[in-house]
Amino acid sequence: GAGVSQSPSNKVTEKGKDVELRCDPISGHTALYWYRQSLGQGLEFLIYFQGNSAPDKSGLPSDRFSAERTGGSVSTLTIQRTQQEDSAVYLCASSKTGLGNTIYFGEGSWLTVV
Amino acid sequence: DAKTTQPTSMDCAEGRAANLPCNHSTISGNEYVYWYRQIHSQGPQYIIHGLKNNETNEMASLIITEDRKSSTLILPHATLRDTAVYYCIVRPSSISNFGNEKLTFGTGTRLTIIP
Numbered sequence: 001g002a003g004v005s006q007s008p009s010n011k012v013t014e015k016g017k018d019v020e021l022r023c024d025p026i027s028g029h030t031a032l033y034w035y036r037q038s039l040g041q042g043l044e045f046l047i048y049f050q051g052n053s054a055p056d057k058s059g060l061p062s063d064r065f066s067a068e069r070t071g072g073s074v075s076t077l078t079i080q081r082t083q084q085e086d087s088a089v090y091l092c093a094s095s096k097t098g099l100g101n102t103i104y105f106g107e108g109s110w111l112t113v114v
Numbered sequence: 115d116a117k118t119t120q121p122t123s124m125d126c127a128e129g130r131a132a133n134l135p136c137n138h139s140t141i142s143g144n145e146y147v148y149w150y151r152q153i154h155s156q157g158p159q160y161i162i163h164g165l166k167n168n169e170t171n172e173m174a175s176l177i178i179t180e181d182r183k184s185s186t187l188i189l190p191h192a193t194l195r196d197t198a199v200y201y202c203i204v205r206p207s208s209i210s211n212f213g214n215e216k217l218t219f220g221t222g223t224r225l226t227i228i229p
Contacts, residue, residue, distance in 0.1 A: 004157075031214045037155060043219040050214055059216075089155050095214060099207045100146050100165060103217055105157035 002026070004106035006092050012112045013082055021077045021109045025094030032075050033095075033103065034067055038088040046090075049075060050097075082113045117141070117204040123224040132189040134223055136202030139183040145206045147178060148217065149187045151198040151225075158201065158219075161187065197227045 005024040013019050025032050034046040045059040049069045060066070064082075069075040079086055089108040095101045119137040126132040138147060148163040162169055162176045164185075169176045175188040189196055201222040206215045 033216060039155075042221060043158070043217075045216050045218065048214070048216055050211075056216070091157050093157075093217075097214060099209070100163065101207070101214065102160055102163065104160060107157045108155070 004092055004094050004104055006090075006106040006109050008109055009107070010110045010112075012114060015084060015113055016081055018078065018080045019082055019111060021079075021090050021092075021111070023075045023077070023092030023094075023106060025073065025075070025092070026104060028096065029094035029104075030072065030097050031095045031101075031103075032069055033093040034075070034077050035091040035093065035105075036088045037091060037108075038085075043091065046077070079111075082111075084113045087111055087113045117145075117218075118202045118220055120200075120202050120220065120223045122221070123226070125226050125228055126189075126192045127228050128192060128194060130192055132192040132196065132225060132227070134187040134189075134200050134202070134225065135184065136187070137184045138202070138204045141182050141204050142206065144208050145204045147176065147182075147185050148203045148205050149174070149176065150201045150203065150217075150219075151196075152201070152222075153198045161200075163205075192227045194227050194229065197225060199224050 007022045030051045032049040035043045047067045048056040064080045067077045091108045093103045093105040095103040149161040150158040152158045164176045178185045199222040
């Protein structure tokens with residue numbers, strides 16, 4: 001596929017369960033970003049990976065949220081002990097390096113915590 | 115701490131040019147102007163970006179004022195499918211960060227194309 005791929009597209013989970021969301025960036029893109037968007041709200045930055053550098057975790061809302069990126073490609077966002085306020089669409093994006101590069105977004109993973 | 119100001123909403127007649135303004139009066143020399151749009155809650159779609167010069171692609175044109183304090187996104191012949199929230203974003207880009215910096219989204223302009 002040519003674009004950023006995310007899975008699952010939709011996930012319904014019970015409060016207190018852990019969830020994992022996967023992102024497959026565009027081939028050759030070294031930078032990877034996670035955002036989330038609650039219903040009717042704006043996009044909120046969560047975390048950013050660049051190559052082998054330490055990730056920028058400044059946007060993670062709590063220690064229940066973590067993310068990793070293995071082999072500089074696929075990334076997994078994990079939410080532990082999910083709460084109802086975690087319900088949102090989680091968006092992944094990727095880009096090449098270089099000045100004025102373009103960030104491309106996936107279609108998102110819709111998470112509903114019941 | 116969004117660095118841009120956009121109107122909350124705009125209407126445009128189908129077939130007409132849609133001109134979406136954006137103010138970024140505090141823009142720095144290494145900051146690019148990016149435009150994205152979002153239809154419902156789909157992933158944001160990249161439209162165009164520029165640094166100093168005007169830019170045009172198959173989707174739109176970007177006009178940046180000479181002082182770089184404002185810009186206008188132009189959709190030349192708006193269609194109903196162009197109804198979306200349009201985000202104007204100022205994004206720094208430097209060699210020290212590999213050209214990468216996160217996008218900080220504001221509230222955007224809700225553009226409605228009227229049949």
